[in-house]
Amino acid sequence: MPRPEPIKAVRGVRDIMPADRPLWRRAERSAAAVAERFGYEEIVTPIIEPAELIERAGEDSDAFAKELYRFVDRGDRAIALRPEATAGVVRAYFEHNLNQGPQPSRLYLIGPMFRYDRPQKGRYRQFFQLDVEAIxxxxxxxxxxxxxIARDWLSTLGLGDLRxxxxxxxxxxxxxxxLEELKAYxxxxxxxxxxxxxxxxxxxxLRLLDSKAEQDQPFKARAPRITDHLCDECSAHWSAVRRLLDAAAIEYVLNPHLVRGLDYYTRTVFEIFPAGAAGQQDALAGGGRYDGLAEAEGWPPTPAVGFASGLDRVTDLMAAGDSSPVAVVVLPEGELDVAASELARICRTAAAVAVDYETRSLESKMRSASKRGARWVVIVNEEEASRRVARLRDMTQRExxxxxxxxxxTRLA
RNA sequence: GUGGCUGUAGCUCAGCUGGCAGAGCACCAGAUUGUGGAUCUGGGUGUCGCGGGUUCAAAUCCCGCCAGCCACCCCA
Known part of the structure; x- marks a missing residue:
């Protein structure tokens, strides 16, 4: 009888398995800790948004539409799975009147984002981002x-060697x-x-400046630089940002070819790379000022700045420290499921405990407990269970x- | 969305021009005389990604699809 095709995950998405979760949790927790130390508060916004919100924020291209996860729901509403967090955070900021409160609002968000592009390593259709915004x-x-904040967070995770x-x-x-001058050039x-x-x-x-095409490279160096053409206000802002970074002893390199393609981006743009990386693909975080976004969404003009960072890539670079989640394994000898689970319940007041209920030899169970990295093993047979005692084995001392x-x-504590 | 490479055991992979499906690791069982990581012995655990086609015969050749990886596009 032919088995039906087993059902697998949707293309381009992945499971984050227990072995990797501690790493992710460390990244998430320290993001929250660092952001909160700077006075930022967590916000959670829906992963679905009106498609129009996303599309207005990305007016540009056909490519934009191509990569948007978009569908029509049962009420004939055009819905998009959010491709990034900023548009939704800005929407929530206005919709819940944070603009009426003390300014700026300092917000951070950690969650899944969606992009319908062709998957490859480190590029998933569902990916996770940390988003930090000061609106x-x-x-x-x-x-x-x-x-x-971005720098501190990455350093905390051991990724301090940054550009x-x-x-x-x-x-x-x-x-x-x-732009006219650039076109003329x-x-x-x-x-x-x-x-x-x-x-x-x-x-x-503007996008000519970050072209990756080989034949375009020679012309970029001579192209007029926007930092030579800033108005007084932008110029003052630009030097103030650098002065503040200098004062904070944050090293940076100026990259006149670093741009954003959308009109609502203004003034500061930055990207953070691991020190070794050359390619643009490898950015750990990217951000900048988007003083025109609120207006593009139909809200009052409001300045804001922030960054986003992909956790998939960040966790990928973090060194995997392995610690066994199970401290104690209870090994019943014989048909002792009830006694073993009671025993485990008692031990669980002091440590993480798993029971090996498999019907196989004690040797085999010991082997398995050992491989799991258990610190302790508690063995019990019928006679011991009736006396409410057990053998406690210290796997490191072999006693x-x-x-x-x-x-x-108390012995396990 | 475009181009290329790949898909065989749980994992990494071998299988030349078609001829009954393999290795290492992992896993399971046993021994090493009570209960672990080492060693030894035994065990193949498989719709050869899926579906068609060619053929006496397909993992192998052809077509389609799916998936992964790489580059491009893009990264709002």
């Missing part, structure tokens, strides 16, 4: 603050003029550029003694 202030100190890349992309006042060079870059000269010239059940918790 409601245009102050450069907040730019520096979120960078410091922080920094740039400013101006705002609606100074950027248009700069690139137009005569058009036929030397990649097809994609040729298209971008008129469509999205065992007879112990009364009631004494076990």
């Amino acid at each position: 409601g202030s245009a102050g450069p100190a907040l730019d520096a603050e979120v960078i410091e 922080i890349e920094l740039n400013s992309i101006g705002d609606h006042r100074c950027r248009p003029a700069y 690139y137009r005569p060079l058009a036929e030397n550029l990649s097809a994609e870059s040729q298209r971008r000269i008129e469509q999205n010239p 065992q003694t007879e112990v009364r059940w009631e004494e076990l918790p």
